[in-house]
Structure formats: C-alpha cells, structure tokens
Amino acid sequence: MELDYYKSMKQKHESIIKTIAHIPEGKVASYGQIADLAGLPGRARLVGKVLKETDVVLPWHRILRSSGELAFPRYSEMATKQKRLLEKEGVVVNKTRVRLADFQWQPSMADMIFLLEG
DNA sequence: CATCTGACCTAAT
C-alpha cells in the first residue's frame, strides 16, 4: 500500500473519498478508521477536513467519532439530520450516540482489496 | 515566517 507521505494531497483526498464511499448502508465508521483504511494512519483530522470540503456526494452521516458520538454539537441542526439519516437505514442512535459494537463497519477481505487498488 | 484552527485520536489519570 502506498501510504501517507508518498501520496500527494490530491491522492490522499481520493483515498479518503473512495473509502468513505465504500461504507455499507446500515453501518458506521470512525474518522480514524477511515484514515487507517485509506492508508493514512493517524490522519483522522484530514478525514474531517476532506468531508467538510469535498463536493462529492458521500454517506457522510455514517462517520462518527471513535466514541460513537455524532460528529456535531449535540442537538445541532447537523446532528439532528445525521441522526435521522442513520435511523432511516436501521442504525440505532441513543440520544447522540451509536453503539459501535453493534453497528461499526467490519471491512471484508474483498473490501480491503478494493480499497488497495487505486 | 509564526500562530491559530479544527466533522479527530489515543493514552493516562
């Protein structure tokens, strides 16, 4: 895997976007998990930045903090929206948190291979 | 060039 410092910013963004797009419906992932899968260990912050800036349509609502908390301020407009989108696909949100043990995405070998290509 | 900011994370307390 070609990772981190061998990648240009553009490549990093592409890896992150590709990874996020691969999160299945009804599952969630943390910023750090996405960074790891994208070959960018320790770059959780970059995932947030890309998500915030990109125009690409992505399942942004499936990204949570490592604690399972929604990524936005409690009861903010965005948090409410995220909660609604998650519940619509079967993810249980207690107040402002999801039980990762129940809904975190566990990438299959096929997922890993797909993410490694390109 | 220096500092600050931030859809974050882990480890330690």
Next chain:
DNA sequence: GATTAGGCCAGAT
C-alpha cells in the same frame, strides 16, 4: 464516565 496532554498537519490569518 470525564479531563488532560500530546499527537496529527493543511490551510487560513
């Protein structure tokens, strides 16, 4: 659980 400290680093100031 909560808090603190340190890590991360591109882009804005």
